[in-house]
Amino acid sequence: MVEPATDTVAATKLVPLLKDELDIVIPTIRNLDFLEMWRPFFEPYHLIIVQDGDPSKIIKVPEGFDYELYNRNDINRILGPKASCISFKDSACRCFGYMVSKKKYIFTIDDDCFVAKDPSGKAINALEQHIKNILSPSTPFFFNTLYDPYREGADFVRGYPFSLREGAPTAVSHGLWLNIPDYDAPTQLVKPLERNTRYVDAVLTIPKGTLFPMCGMNLCFDRDLIGPAMYFGLMGDGQPIGRYDDMWAGWCTKVICDHLGLGVKTGLPYIYHSKASNPFVNLKKEYKGIFWQEEIIPFFQAATLPKDCTSVQKCYIELSKQVKEKLGKVDPYFDKLADAMVTWIEAWDELNPAGAPAKVSNGKA
């Protein structure tokens, strides 16, 4: 039986890394009591809270945290007609937070995620591990059998080409979950009691050319390197699908990282995922995705980007065209999604004009 850490306050206080260069993005519909457990780790950082659902509801944030909060009214006001690209009643709305951030790094976490313990019982500072992951290079071009060669006590093994040992810049650090694993509805239904108790002490680079199911629950990325690809799609209210927001972002991100020579890591850190969502509700949200992914994944596996796609934005616009052309046949939804991908980039560029970091404020922080 795994249990969450209960004494994180006693955890060693380290000098917070990247304090002024990282925002924590949290999508939520409830009071953020979960932050209490994260206090020693998150308090030094700025939070961007994206309130989903009813904007008139008041979300309570524990004392002492530095945050800005955006509800649907704020999103509509800031983006105007382009707000249509931001999902409503789905945690996909979190990507609005990526867009309004002005920091180099984003860490995003769900509000049902608590502090996990390592096998020695120590509370895991998930953010610190993400920062380590993202500040050290990746190895997408050749597999290292001792996993991350940049970790202490590890290195490249015999037979690893020396020309590749500098690695590639890391764009994404994908963390995992103890307790409730991130299963789809059918697996939840079949294995209601399964818990993830296996602590795998590894960080590894997902090789170039390989896709993976990116979960948005515990995720860190470099906004400057890959931000505009982290669009969580059209999900939830008015859409035929949910729970594929992070998957969509993961497929697009990985294809673009591969094209641009950027690395994606997965493994540590673990968070403690407290509560399985309702599998019946999930099935309703997911079932089209379960069909569609059988065509979407081969599409992304085959996708190539032309050489003149030298920025994330250019890559993303090119991908949107391919989505329209190739996936539009699967369902009209993908036409709409392809258009939203373009809107997203337009909105991103509006809020993030090249060379002149704008400051967006909603007056609530």
Add this chain to the structure above:
Amino acid sequence: MVEPATDTVAATKLVPLLKDELDIVIPTIRNLDFLEMWRPFFEPYHLIIVQDGDPSKIIKVPEGFDYELYNRNDINRILGPKASCISFKDSACRCFGYMVSKKKYIFTIDDDCFVAKDPSGKAINALEQHIKNILSPSTPFFFNTLYDPYREGADFVRGYPFSLREGAPTAVSHGLWLNIPDYDAPTQLVKPLERNTRYVDAVLTIPKGTLFPMCGMNLCFDRDLIGPAMYFGLMGDGQPIGRYDDMWAGWCTKVICDHLGLGVKTGLPYIYHSKASNPFVNLKKEYKGIFWQEEIIPFFQAATLPKDCTSVQKCYIELSKQVKEKLGKVDPYFDKLADAMVTWIEAWDELNPAGAPAKVSNGKA
């Protein structure tokens, strides 16, 4: 500090899996005292010992093990002129054992490898874990973030295509090493004191299209599925290179597995690697490989096999042609190696005629 297990005799005796379908291949130049520690795990199995170096030397094998032993005279007698493809004074000679085996599975281990302990202190039955790995499918076509989905307590995560959940047959299980890591000479020289103490509790499939540095120290494979690709090349006596035998086999094997839709796993089990080899001697053996691998690896990364290569033998012969054509320019050694690859397949087919498993005996077993 990691230490090897010292009480393996007390380890739980399990019903030996695949007892009549697996041979353990050990290349050696010394008495096999190391088998004492492995007794509870290896004794039920048949051993094929390939004696390297002076054939007049007597190799002592502890009482009670069932084995056959081949020295250079035996190899020359059995293969005749084709014996030229088997390396001398290099552990690459072990692949002769793969050829004379008549079993479906091979486990090969070096004689400086001892029983490792898991974090709970229990002696690790490496062979048992290899068998688990090889009897369960692989997932080469999409990455599963919770690692091997066929392990107890794990499964495919949300977003993993259902059509891929049957997996692919596993051809290779590549195990790792605690204590002395498998580093090249330059890394050994720079980090003489580095020890691998990190027990990573994971088995994972190396994705299709990704190459890896395969180490021959602790390796299991399915002879029926991939045997003829497990040629350890021309190394040692009379050759310009050493310590690239397993790497060569790994590159060829991975390209052929990818072509044939077979899986390669890496991770558990760990063995305890007792003694670092001399880095100065290693540097002398390796240095050409350190240059050459910069050209060899891109060659294998780009290699494709035509559709009519439907057997491992056909794939391997085709690869030998490409080696001659593309790597022959790097050094005349690769011409010789390409010829030896063909000889190896001829010898393999001679000893393993289709449909009629021959029994080779040297009268010493």
